[in-house]
Amino acid sequence: VCVKSHRGCNKAMHNDVKVDDALSGTTIISASFHFGRVTVCNVGDSRAVIGRRIRQRQPGDAEAEEEKEEVEEMSEVNITPIAVEDFKQEEKKQDPANTTVEDELEGRIGEIVAIPLSQDQTPYREDERERIKKAGAEVKSIDQMEGIEPMHENWDKVIAGEDIDENG
Known part of the structure; x- marks a missing residue:
C-alpha cells in the first residue's frame, strides 16, 4: 500500500x-x-517522530514490562536504527562505566522524549549514496550538474540532522 x-x-x-x-x-x-x-x-x-512519556517502572508492572519489550522489539527490527545506534555510541563516549539505556532514562521520569520513526533518505548519508550508485545512478551536487564544480567523490562524513540542518 x-x-x-x-x-x-x-x-x-x-x-x-x-x-x-x-x-x-x-x-x-x-x-x-x-x-x-x-x-x-x-x-x-x-522525518517522523513520536513522543513518549518516560514512566517509572515498578516491580511486577506488567504494562511497564510490555513497554520495555516493545522498545526492545522495535530495536530488533530497526524501527529506530538511528536512535538506538547513536545512543549506544554516546554511551560509550560519555560513560566509562557503560550505563544502560534504562539507567539514562531513570533520571528523566515524567519527561516526554522524541523517538525517531524514520531515517532520512538523502545522499548526504554514505549508505544511501552507495545504494543510489548500485542502482546505476550518479550522485552529483547542483554545481556539479551545471559544470561549476568538478566531479568528485569527496563527500566527507556528514551527519544529516546535525551538519545539514544546523550548518547548511
Missing part, C-alpha cells in the same frame, strides 16, 4: 504541468496506526 501510494504521489507531481520537475521530486512520509502497531513509510528527507 505504501509503495503504491508513494509512487502515485510522485507520478502526479511529474504529470502536473504547473510543476517544473527538472530538478524536483517528491518527499513523503506516512504513518499508519493499527492494533497497537505503527507502520511508517518514508521516501526522501521527511
Whole structure:
C-alpha cells in the first residue's frame, strides 16, 4: 500500500504541468496506526517522530514490562536504527562505566522524549549514496550538474540532522 501510494504521489507531481520537475521530486512520509502497531513509510528527507512519556517502572508492572519489550522489539527490527545506534555510541563516549539505556532514562521520569520513526533518505548519508550508485545512478551536487564544480567523490562524513540542518 505504501509503495503504491508513494509512487502515485510522485507520478502526479511529474504529470502536473504547473510543476517544473527538472530538478524536483517528491518527499513523503506516512504513518499508519493499527492494533497497537505503527507502520511508517518514508521516501526522501521527511522525518517522523513520536513522543513518549518516560514512566517509572515498578516491580511486577506488567504494562511497564510490555513497554520495555516493545522498545526492545522495535530495536530488533530497526524501527529506530538511528536512535538506538547513536545512543549506544554516546554511551560509550560519555560513560566509562557503560550505563544502560534504562539507567539514562531513570533520571528523566515524567519527561516526554522524541523517538525517531524514520531515517532520512538523502545522499548526504554514505549508505544511501552507495545504494543510489548500485542502482546505476550518479550522485552529483547542483554545481556539479551545471559544470561549476568538478566531479568528485569527496563527500566527507556528514551527519544529516546535525551538519545539514544546523550548518547548511
